Amino acid sequence: STIKPMLALAALEIGVTNLTRRNFCRGFYTLPKSTHRYRDWKPGGHGAINLNDAIAQSCDVYFYEISTAIGIDQMHFYLGQFGFGQYTGMDIVNEHRGLLPSRDWKRRTFREPAEQLWFPGETVIASIGQGYMLATPLQLANATAILATRGKRFEPRIVVAIENPLTGTKKIIPPNRLHDVEIGNDLYWQSVISAMHAVMQSEKGTAWATGRDATYKMAGKSGTAQLFSV
Numbered sequence: 001s002t003i004k005p006m007l008a009l010a011a012l013e014i015g016v017t018n019l020t021r022r023n024f025c026r027g028f029y030t031l032p033k034s035t036h037r038y039r040d041w042k043p044g045g046h047g048a049i050n051l052n053d054a055i056a057q058s059c060d061v062y063f064y065e066i067s068t069a070i071g072i073d074q075m076h077f078y079l080g081q082f083g084f085g086q087y088t089g090m091d092i093v094n095e096h097r098g099l100l101p102s103r104d105w106k107r108r109t110f111r112e113p114a115e116q117l118w119f120p121g122e123t124v125i126a127s128i129g130q131g132y133m134l135a136t137p138l139q140l141a142n143a144t145a146i147l148a149t150r151g152k153r154f155e156p157r158i159v160v161a162i163e164n165p166l167t168g169t170k171k172i173i174p175p176n177r178l179h180d181v182e183i184g185n186d187l188y189w190q191s192v193i194s195a196m197h198a199v200m201q202s203e204k205g206t207a208w209a210t211g212r213d214a215t216y217k218m219a220g221k222s223g224t225a226q227l228f229s230v
Contacts, residue, residue: 001058001060001128001130001221001222001223001224002129002135002140002221002222002223003079003084003127003128003129003133003135003143004050004055004058004063004127004128004191004221005055005147005192005195005196005221006078006079006143006147007063007066007067007070007075007078007079007127007184008051008054008055008063008066008192008195009078009147009181009188009189009192010070010074010075010078010079010183011051011066011069011070012051012150012185012188012191012192013078013130013182013183013185014070014074016066016067016069016070017051017066018051019050019051019052019101019187020050021050021051022048022049022050023048023049023050023054023061023062023065023162024045024047024048024049024098025040025042025045025046025047025048025049025059025061025062026045026061027039027040027042027043027044027045027061028040028045028061029060029064029065029124031068031120031121031124034121034168034208036121038060038061038064038121038125039059039060040059040060040061041054041060041224042057042059045061046059046061046062049062050199051191051192051195052191052194052195053195053196053198053204054195054204055192055196055198055199055221056195056198056199056202056204056205057204057205057206058199058206058221058222060128060140062126063118063128064126064127065124066123066127067124067126067127068123068124070120071123072082072101072102072103072122072123072126073102073103075100075126075127076102077102077121078181078182078183079100080100080118080208081153081179081181081182082142082143082146082147082155082181083139083142083143083146083153084098084100084133084135084139084143085099085100085169086100086139088139088142088155088156089155089156089159089176090138090157091157091158093148094127095136095172096134096136098133098134098136098139099132099133100103100133101122101126101131101132101133103118105132106118107190109153115190127192129223138156141156142156144221146181147189147192147193147196148180148193148219150186150189151180151181151182151183151209152177152180153177153178153179153180154177155175155176155178157175159173160172160173161173180198188196193219196219196220197217197218198212199219199220199221199222200214200219200220201214201217201218204227206222207220207221207222
């Protein structure tokens, strides 16, 4: 669920949703011509819900629906801009690149032709970070930093300078600026960030218990490991 704010930005940019549109969550989602129910974490559903509430309450069904409209190719494109499925470039060893699945990845990974096909249900569960997707805590922190700076990307660093203890000379390691996320509408960024404030500080926010007594304003996004099959 921690990828939902990034997916929301992609959906706004592509135009498959907007800030006022309301979807109805009844606790599950079904694909056309299918009876399989992809479940929401809240069995009774969230009712009529807009994008702000979908992020604040972490409504799975809302993101199931918009992911079907976006498609896995566009999901891969936009989530990749937030650093998922890539090395961050941080100055550490043994970093894991995670996995951001795509049609091409599946074709290269599986041998049997039937297993190489990308299925609509795989797009649905990918929208909440389940299925094949893997991300490291560092990637999640980096993606959150990109979101907080409204799409500005830098390589994260541990070492920012090296100083010679004998001479006192210091070598500054300059920040490495990367290509910005291709979402230019500042209203989209501000709206998603506001929704992340609601996660922490609105009564229906999934992390309200953590943020309600804070003496300062904070934003966040809750997330859990895969607890049951969707």
